[in-house]
Amino acid sequence: MTHARPRRRARRILALLAATVTLLAMPLAGTASAHGSVIDPASRNYGCWERWGHDFQNPAMQQQDPMCWQAWQDNPNAMWNWNGLYRDNVGGNHQAAVPNGQLCSGGHAEGGRYRSMDTPGAWKTTNLGSTFSINLYDQARHGADYIRVYITRQGYNATTTPLGWNHLELVRETPRYAPAETYMITGLNKGSRTGRHVVYTVWKASHMDQTYYICSDVNFS
Template sequence: MRMRSVSRRNVIALVVGMLACLFVWTPTASAHGTIVGPPTRAYQCWQTWGSHHTDPAMQTQDPMCWQAFQANADTMWNWMSALRDGLRGNFQGSTPDGQLCSNALARNNALNTPGAWKMTNVGANFSMHLYDQASHGADYFRVYISKNGFDPTTQRLGWGNLDFILQTGRYAPAKDITFNVQTNGTYRGRHVIFTIWQASHLDQTYMWCSDVNFG
């Protein structure tokens, strides 16, 4: 009887331990999303280096991702988690200059660092693609582009560095949402696309920077 009792306790302990591991290793932010095209800074780093993030070649081939991984690798592992709750549309008042690319999240501060982030080539008119694991939908997206003359390789992005381009309408829940952006054709070379996603299921606001090259 004693042997059976000990065995039963061991089994229970094993099951509890396994369940605890599941809770520990399941990302708390797994049910969110990001702009994957043109990719946000965190997503680009994860997509390029996630499977070999310890490769020393990253330091020379992609130094901005290198510094981000060194600062906090969780920024890339949780590329879908750049959200804040309850801003009630007060985006500018709630997000200081220099913290736009991190959505004012201290854990993601490396995304604000000026430098030669990898760029995606776009034209004057381009499409944007949100991948949302949980299909939240959107009340709207707001899209801004850094002004001509702003240099993201040496300057942190602030609200005064942005041109407002558009605000979309609502989007029904879906894993993939795409929408078109049309510019006046005056942008050339390196710029930052700053996107705000106001999710529909709760008052959750996501903000990201995507680095692009206008041809």
């Protein structure tokens, strides 16, 4: 009887240690809770999270969705934090803050967490018609000083070439939005573009000097 109590205490300590190790090993899913992104047409990292967040260890991802697979291998938190791809204190000088080839990662924002978003390849696309809308989800209700929507020029190949500012054409700059959960930008026109393109969204939040840089892969029918 004299040894039973210490043994029970040791088992409790071991159970607590095992639970702690399990929690530390889990992805930081809870961190994706404070900012926002374009959810339709889905941004690269939101799309990967939407398709694979519940099944991110499935080896089938490598064959079925290779661009998401390389992103999960590089840094899973780029997807768990799908709404945190932003830079502070840009001062409106976006081209200086975000170099060519790094547009989809916001210039290697957050210490390079999102660098896999810059990798050219066959990212999953959203099919769009001649006119289309953008649904930007502002989870934290930051508001927007403006939202700029660009589309890649005809002839740009997203499967082989990292995105640069020279590949983009500005098609819309919105006025200011009061804080809300979603912003719908309607009546966007693809022009003469056909096939695979990137819709690039620059969202300047209103709560501080904070700017989001968002790549959405699309296919214009």
